Amino acid sequence: MMAAGMAAQRGLRTILIEKNPVLGRKLLLTGKGRCNLTNYCEVDELIENIPVNGKFLTNAFYKFSSKETISFFNKLGLEIKVERGKRVFPASDKAKDVIEVLIKFVVSNGVNVIHSSALDIMKFGKIFAVKLQNGEVIRGNKLIIATGGKSYPGTGSTGDGYKFARKFGHTIKKYKPSLVPIEAKHEWAPRADELLLKNVAIKILDKNNKVVYKDSGEMFFTKFGVSGPVILSASSHVRNIKNHKLFIDLKPALSEEKLDIRIQRDFNEYSRKQFKAVLKNLLPNKLVPIIIELSKIPARKQVHQITKEERKNLVFLLKNLSLKLDKFRSIKEAIVTSGGVDVKEIAPKTMESKLVPGLYFAGEVIDVDGHTGGFNLQIAWSAGFVAGSSV
Ligand SMILES: Cc1cc2nc3c(=O)[nH]c(=O)nc-3n(C[C@H](O)[C@H](O)[C@H](O)COP(=O)(O)OP(=O)(O)OC[C@H]3O[C@@H](n4cnc5c(N)ncnc54)[C@H](O)[C@@H]3O)c2cc1C
Numbered sequence: 001m002m003a004a005g006m007a008a009q010r011g012l013r014t015i016l017i018e019k020n021p022v023l024g025r026k027l028l029l030t031g032k033g034r035c036n037l038t039n040y041c042e043v044d045e046l047i048e049n050i051p052v053n054g055k056f057l058t059n060a061f062y063k064f065s066s067k068e069t070i071s072f073f074n075k076l077g078l079e080i081k082v083e084r085g086k087r088v089f090p091a092s093d094k095a096k097d098v099i100e101v102l103i104k105f106v107v108s109n110g111v112n113v114i115h116s117s118a119l120d121i122m123k124f125g126k127i128f129a130v131k132l133q134n135g136e137v138i139r140g141n142k143l144i145i146a147t148g149g150k151s152y153p154g155t156g157s158t159g160d161g162y163k164f165a166r167k168f169g170h171t172i173k174k175y176k177p178s179l180v181p182i183e184a185k186h187e188w189a190p191r192a193d194e195l196l197l198k199n200v201a202i203k204i205l206d207k208n209n210k211v212v213y214k215d216s217g218e219m220f221f222t223k224f225g226v227s228g229p230v231i232l233s234a235s236s237h238v239r240n241i242k243n244h245k246l247f248i249d250l251k252p253a254l255s256e257e258k259l260d261i262r263i264q265r266d267f268n269e270y271s272r273k274q275f276k277a278v279l280k281n282l283l284p285n286k287l288v289p290i291i292i293e294l295s296k297i298p299a300r301k302q303v304h305q306i307t308k309e310e311r312k313n314l315v316f317l318l319k320n321l322s323l324k325l326d327k328f329r330s331i332k333e334a335i336v337t338s339g340g341v342d343v344k345e346i347a348p349k350t351m352e353s354k355l356v357p358g359l360y361f362a363g364e365v366i367d368v369d370g371h372t373g374g375f376n377l378q379i380a381w382s383a384g385f386v387a388g389s390s391v
Pocket of ligand 1: 017024025029031035117118148152156159336363373374375377378380
């Protein structure tokens with residue numbers, strides 16, 4: 001949409017081909033329906049947050065930075081707000097408002113939108129021909145492939161762009177899921193399904209017990225393991241998760257000593273109460289039976305009978321709840337696809353193919369992927385802007 005709107009704004013006759021009956025279906029899911037449309041930071045920080053080929057985007061980010069994204073949307077009438085971690089959202093908290101103004105941008109610039117799937121792309125001399133599912137063949141002297149990655153295929157991104165690019169001789173870097181939930185092996189994990197932990201610190205240790213990732217924030221349990229912002233971020237940093245261990249600090253604001261003092265205070269105050277009742281003051285309900293089981297302290301034991309050793313073990317457990325990690329969920333559940341069209345074969349100043357004159361790429365189809373926080377959409381805006389301004 002960005003690329004098509006920019007091209008049309010320059011007076012070029014532009015056709016946008018979209019296989020879905022609506023535009024921007026994936027956007028509707030972004031930021032849990034709120035669309036974290038960019039990150040309010042400088043270009044250097046944008047690049048730092050694109051672990052795969054961030055430098056390739058330097059030029060595109062200077063041409064269209066997150067500040068330009070914000071003013072672009074403001075000009076279209078979208079009010080925005082900046083939240084924790086410099087994450088930018090529409091003030092309305094509604095992703096559909098982002099889609100609405102983008103459609104306005106596309107339509108008001110005179111883009112002709114055709115809702116049909118592109119099945120094949122050919123080039124005859126200098127002319128591209130796109131064969132559509134509805135039987136039409138669209139011809140043009142420039143072509144931008146912005147078909148997204150392979151994740152959340154229900155939104156339309158089924159990896160078709162890789163097939164088209166490969167046909168034109170482009171190298172496709174092996175794609176894999178990034179920003180994806182992680183499966184855990186522990187038998188108790190499914191019992192915590194849907195449990196949200198709003199403020200925890202996590203660390204991930206490899207098989208040699210070396211800390212390979214640390215973060216703090218929000219996570220949740222699923223039937224198969226763990227997900228949520230800190231877990232998704234971890235998945236883009238730790239590329240192979242097999243035989244790694246996740247440690248969750250359930251009380252990151254308190255040191256072990258302070259937590260011990262807090263628990264002693266509770267135990268003194270409610271000395272005749274049962275362990276399970278007192279734990280409810282400390283933990284979300286769903287976690288109580290799990291912690292009881294792992295602590296090996298009987299649920300009905302009155303807290304004044306709990307030994308010092310048992311209490312110390314409990315403190316350790318609350319600071320180090322551990323889970324064996326197994327594997328990433330499939331690409332279908334990944335927020336982004338890592339891998340794609342090799343950046344070495346694309347000119348960073350224009351997004352034009354170095355192999356096929358007149359062919360351009362934009363967005364997630366390229367071998368670039370970022371952390372959570374609005375960076376992936378910024379890639380799409382910046383690359384789309386550059387491609388649409390260069391065709
Ligand atoms: C659940 C979820 C939440 C996310 N949240 C955020 C967030 O808050 N912030 C953020 O920065 N990023 C987020 N992302 C990532 C972000 O949405 C993507 O990186 C971004 O949408 C990529 O844009 P794109 O235009 O390259 O591809 P897409 O948005 O995937 O668009 C590609 C379009 O091409 C169409 N298409 C594909 N093949 C064909 C074909 N053969 N013929 C016709 N049309 C075709 C598709 O139907 C689709 O509409 C999220 C992703 C998911 C899945």
